[in-house]
Amino acid sequence: MAGVTLSGVSKTYSQAGLPAINDLNLEIRDGQFVTLLGPSGCGKTTTLRLIAGYMAPDAGTIHVGERLVSSKDTLILPEHRGMGMVFQNYAVWPHKTVFQNVVFGLKLRKVPASKAREGVEQALALVGLSGYENRLPNELSGGQQQRVALARSIVVEPEILLLDEPLSNLDAKLREHMRSELKQLQRRIGITFIYVTHDQAEALALSDQIAVIHEGCLQQFGPPREVYNRPVNRTVADFMGNVNLLEGKVLSSDGRKGEILIAGRLRTVAALPAGIQAGAAIDVALRPENIELKRLENASAASGTVVDHTFLGNISEYQVALDNQRLRVQTHPSANIALGDAVEISFAPDTMSVFAHTDPAR
Amino acid sequence: MNSGGANVRRPALARPTARLEWLRFDQVVMAAAVICLVILVVLPLCSLFIGSIRTPDGLSFAFFREAASGRLYRQALINSLILGAWTGLFSVLIGVPLAWAISRTNVPAKPFIRVTATLSYLSPPFLTAIAFVNLFSPNAGVINHLMREEFGVTWLTFNIFSMKGLVLVTVLHTFPFVYLLAVTALQSVDASYEEAAEILGAGKWRTAFSITAPLVAPAILSGTLIAFVNSIALFGSQAIIGLPGRIFTLSTRIYSLFDYPPQYGLASALSLVFIFITVAALFIQRRFLARRSFVTFGGKGSRPQLIDLGSARWGLFGFAVLVFVVAILLPYASLIAVSLSKSWGLAFWKNLTLANYKFVLFDYDVTQRAIINSLILATLAATLSIALGTVIGWIDLRTSVPGRRLLDYAALIPLGLPGIVMAVALIQFWLAMPIALYGTLVILLLAYTGRYVPLGLRAANSSLRQIDPTLEESARILGASWGVTMREVTLPLIRPGLFAGWLLIFVPAIQELSASILLFSSKSITLAVAVYNLYETGYTEPVAALAIINVIIISLAILLANRLGGERERERLEYRPA
Numbered sequence: 008m009a010g011v012t013l014s015g016v017s018k019t020y021s022q023a024g025l026p027a028i029n030d031l032n033l034e035i036r037d038g039q040f041v042t043l044l045g046p047s048g049c050g051k052t053t054t055l056r057l058i059a060g061y062m063a064p065d066a067g068t069i070h071v072g073e074r075l076v077s078s079k080d081t082l083i084l085p086e087h088r089g090m091g092m093v094f095q096n097y098a099v100w101p102h103k104t105v106f107q108n109v110v111f112g113l114k115l116r117k118v119p120a121s122k123a124r125e126g127v128e129q130a131l132a133l134v135g136l137s138g139y140e141n142r143l144p145n146e147l148s149g150g151q152q153q154r155v156a157l158a159r160s161i162v163v164e165p166e167i168l169l170l171d172e173p174l175s176n177l178d179a180k181l182r183e184h185m186r187s188e189l190k191q192l193q194r195r196i197g198i199t200f201i202y203v204t205h206d207q208a209e210a211l212a213l214s215d216q217i218a219v220i221h222e223g224c225l226q227q228f229g230p231p232r233e234v235y236n237r238p239v240n241r242t243v244a245d246f247m248g249n250v251n252l253l254e255g256k257v258l259s260s261d262g263r264k265g266e267i268l269i270a271g272r273l274r275t276v277a278a279l280p281a282g283i284q285a286g287a288a289i290d291v292a293l294r295p296e297n298i299e300l301k302r303l304e305n306a307s308a309a310s311g312t313v314v315d316h317t318f319l320g321n322i323s324e325y326q327v328a329l330d331n332q333r334l335r336v337q338t339h340p341s342a343n344i345a346l347g348d349a350v351e352i353s354f355a356p357d358t359m360s361v362f363a364h365t366d367p368a369r
Numbered sequence: 370m371n372s373g374g375a376n377v378r379r380p381a382l383a384r385p386t387a388r389l390e391w392l393r394f395d396q397v398v399m400a401a402a403v404i405c406l407v408i409l410v411v412l413p414l415c416s417l418f419i420g421s422i423r424t425p426d427g428l429s430f431a432f433f434r435e436a437a438s439g440r441l442y443r444q445a446l447i448n449s450l451i452l453g454a455w456t457g458l459f460s461v462l463i464g465v466p467l468a469w470a471i472s473r474t475n476v477p478a479k480p481f482i483r484v485t486a487t488l489s490y491l492s493p494p495f496l497t498a499i500a501f502v503n504l505f506s507p508n509a510g511v512i513n514h515l516m517r518e519e520f521g522v523t524w525l526t527f528n529i530f531s532m533k534g535l536v537l538v539t540v541l542h543t544f545p546f547v548y549l550l551a552v553t554a555l556q557s558v559d560a561s562y563e564e565a566a567e568i569l570g571a572g573k574w575r576t577a578f579s580i581t582a583p584l585v586a587p588a589i590l591s592g593t594l595i596a597f598v599n600s601i602a603l604f605g606s607q608a609i610i611g612l613p614g615r616i617f618t619l620s621t622r623i624y625s626l627f628d629y630p631p632q633y634g635l636a637s638a639l640s641l642v643f644i645f646i647t648v649a650a651l652f653i654q655r656r657f658l659a660r661r662s663f664v665t666f667g668g669k670g671s672r673p674q675l676i677d678l679g680s681a682r683w684g685l686f687g688f689a690v691l692v693f694v695v696a697i698l699l700p701y702a703s704l705i706a707v708s709l710s711k712s713w714g715l716a717f718w719k720n721l722t723l724a725n726y727k728f729v730l731f732d733y734d735v736t737q738r739a740i741i742n743s744l745i746l747a748t749l750a751a752t753l754s755i756a757l758g759t760v761i762g763w764i765d766l767r768t769s770v771p772g773r774r775l776l777d778y779a780a781l782i783p784l785g786l787p788g789i790v791m792a793v794a795l796i797q798f799w800l801a802m803p804i805a806l807y808g809t810l811v812i813l814l815l816a817y818t819g820r821y822v823p824l825g826l827r828a829a830n831s832s833l834r835q836i837d838p839t840l841e842e843s844a845r846i847l848g849a850s851w852g853v854t855m856r857e858v859t860l861p862l863i864r865p866g867l868f869a870g871w872l873l874i875f876v877p878a879i880q881e882l883s884a885s886i887l888l889f890s891s892k893s894i895t896l897a898v899a900v901y902n903l904y905e906t907g908y909t910e911p912v913a914a915l916a917i918i919n920v921i922i923i924s925l926a927i928l929l930a931n932r933l934g935g936e937r938e939r940e941r942l943e944y945r946p947a
């Protein structure tokens with residue numbers, strides 16, 4: 008029905024400035040929950056506003072289904088796109104009651120009054136705001152305003168709903184609650200959600216597909232597990248939660264696999280990205296929860312020394328020194344390892360990601 | 370979000386469909402606003418330029434040479450500058466102490482001081498001038514008469530028909546500019562600056578001079594320049610006080626160039642000289658204002674502590690009372706007295722009468738027409754200026770149309786155009802057009818609307834800045850067109866700000882004299898022109914009656930507008946983003 012396809016989309020705000028979005032290609036299928044994930048300022052809002060039609064791209068095209076909606080020269084206005092959008096600041100109209108806010112879109116569609124009332128009631132029930140019809144926005148909490156914004160957008164049954172960091176202004180507990188409700192809502196009404204966040208946990212929990220964006224460029228587009236476990240580069244690995252990024256060297260390579268040495272200590276065999284040959288410098292990404300520690304009596308055989316230990320309740324976190332690099336390891340709290348212990352490090356090679364070395368200062 | 374059906378998706382609602390894209394309502398409105406602005410301001414200004422260099426023997430600067438070499442014109446220029454300079458200085462001497470008293474001291478009766486400043490600002494300057502003539506004209510002025518004949522103290526007489534008199538009358542209207550800017554600045558100086566100085570051991574007075582004064586100096590200078598520009602542009606007082614004293618200024622010189630036979634070319638050249646001065650002053654003022662930014666950044670800082678003046682506060686209070694007496698009480702009490710007397714003089718109270726009111730209201734056939742004309746003009750001009758300002762402000766803040774900054778500047782041009790210059794420009798332009806507008810209400814409406822567009826733009830701009838663009842954008846994506854979005858979201862939200870702006874235009878518009886004086890005809894005569902004409906004809910007592918009627922109409926209009934607007938104001942609900 009209504010997928011969204013971005014092809015080669017670029018947008019620069021000022022002539023001299025860097026592009027906010029650079030050659031973005033994205034194919035969002037109908038009915039999916041897709042998240043644009045990236046640090047603040049990477050161009051997520053810009054992408055969303057381009058999809059909504061508030062501005063035209065400098066280059067590239069945007070299609071909704073088969074229909075061309077945006078290019079440098081064509082711009083279907085937002086009001087003709089059949090989308091909904093929930094803004095980061097909710098943008099609930101302060102001079103209208105909750106009912107008037109929600110019914111606005113139905114009135115524009117000339118829905119008869121009785122049906123419109125019914126629609127508003129349903130939408131408010133869906134977001135858990137029944138009975139608030141006559142309140143004004145300044146009598147509502149932030150979370151409630153956010154729900155009004157949501158109800159206002161879904162009551163017109165858009166084919167695509169755009170959400171710009173809708174949870175970022177809520178406190179932690181409410182945020183978690185709303186997160187699960189958003190996911191349920193999307194499953195129930197089955198429309199395409201394009202969701203923007205800078206919070207990787209939110210993205211992992213909600214999405215069918217995650218698009219990781221960095222400095223205006225798409226880094227990776229895939230399901231949460233893939234993006235988390237198989238980051239395509241150091242940037243993605245770094246952004247998707249805790250990770251150890253270690254420097255290493257390729258000892259031998261057969262083109263696809265090879266023996267590598269990590270941090271001058273750990274020798275293992277790993278799948279190598281294309282184009283990496285023996286002798287090349289590499290970066291290795293290793294999640295702390297995928298590493299196991301074993302205490303050794305014989306320090307000379309050990310791979311590292313425990314230099315810090317934090318008990319976090321459900322897990323124990325260790326810092327292990329390997330030569331001049333540090334490794335962060337998370338284990339079950341029952342592990343019997345203490346500060347200063349010599350430890351052996353092990354991990355399944357397929358939990359590790361290898362990239363060509365890039366200068367971290369960049 | 371409670372549980373619902375498994376899948377509540379209904380057949381999709383009709384989607385708003387794309388309509389004709391080549392003729393969009395928003396583009397039509399914006400284009401119309403741009404065209405209006407061009408017709409109101411840009412084209413008349415261009416014809417002023419052309420008119421000033423088109424001489425009988427081809428294009429030349431002959432008119433400018435004449436304006437520069439003619440003793441009459443040089444003297445007018447010098448007089449205007451002298452008037453502006455003295456007025457600026459005295460505006461500071463009156464405005465700053467009052468502002469400081471209000472915002473930083475425990476002076477008594479602060480509401481009284483505020484009202485004094487507001488009334489002085491709202492009071493029509495030409496009425497003050499007329500009142501002072503009744504009191505201080507060399508022979509007939511009652512106070513002069515009293516001093517000379519009754520008390521025999523000739524040295525206590527005061528000739529109002531002098532530069533001193535002109536400065537006095539003008540400054541009563543211009544000191545509020547300095548006062549208002551200084552109050553705003555003083556209130557926004559973060560008290561922590563001052564507290565820091567005090568912690569370092571500086572006394573309160575020392576702090577006031579070494580910390581506070583430099584912080585608010587840009588605002589004060591900026592207010593002074595505005596007072597300067599306004600004072601030299603005031604035609605009424607310069608004609609009423611200056612002409613009998615043979616003190617010609619740029620305004621009155623330009624005016625007299627329209628005596629038969631009119632000298633359009635010379636008037637245009639002189640107008641351009643005038644514009645040059647005001648624009649230069651306003652340019653410097655903007656620079657000062659730009660430097661003011663560091664004053665406000667305290668923002669939420671703690672309220673400044675008030676200085677306890679001890680018994681000195683009564684001195685300051687006395688000063689405020691003096692200002693009130695001279696600016697408000699004396700003029701209005703004397704105008705009322707004159708209007709009620711059969712023959713103005715020391716013994717006026719022996720023969721009180723309402724005949725003057727009856728005369729101006731019913732026998733003098735101009736009055737009623739003038740009242741109606743002025744009400745219509747002020748209402749329409751305020752509404753149009755606000756409408757135009759809103760569209761231009763919206764273009765500037767909400768679109769990326771190329772050239773929108775230029776549009777913004779074009780709308781600010783009239784700030785640098787004294788009323789009489791605006792009139793000269795409109796005459797030049799419309800005399801060359803095939804439509805006969807000269808002498809109609811329409812040309813007056815054009816002059817007023819053009820003059821007050823900057824105020825409309827300022828009101829719209831500051832209101833629009835306060836509403837987040839996403840409030841409009843969320844209406845658009847729900848299917849609302851630009852027009853519907855404006856009607857349903859933007860206008861209701863900026864209405865209070867626009868209304869305040871409307872009133873700020875309506876009040877000066879209903880007492881407009883500087884431009885009207887060149888543009889009126891017997892049909893399109895306005896209230897202020899009627900007062901001035903009656904004054905020129907020498908009817909002292911009826912003039913006072915008409916002046917009082919004038920003030921009553923202004924007050925009623927403000928009251929009514931405030932009543933209407935006040936109700937809406939109460940409806941206004943503050944938007945609290947989460």
Ligand SMILES: Nc1ncnc2c1ncn2[C@@H]1O[C@H](COP(=O)(O)OP(=O)(O)O)[C@@H](O)[C@H]1O
Binds near residue numbers: 021027050053054
């Ligand atoms: N209206 C604008 N004018 C100029 N630059 C902008 C504007 N909006 C965003 N930018 C710039 O574009 C980049 C991307 O911004 P944005 O899309 O808002 O990022 P995000 O939503 O990911 O935080 C940023 O560098 C930002 O400074």
Ligand SMILES: [Mg+2]
Binds near residue numbers: 048051052053
């Ligand atoms: Mg953003």
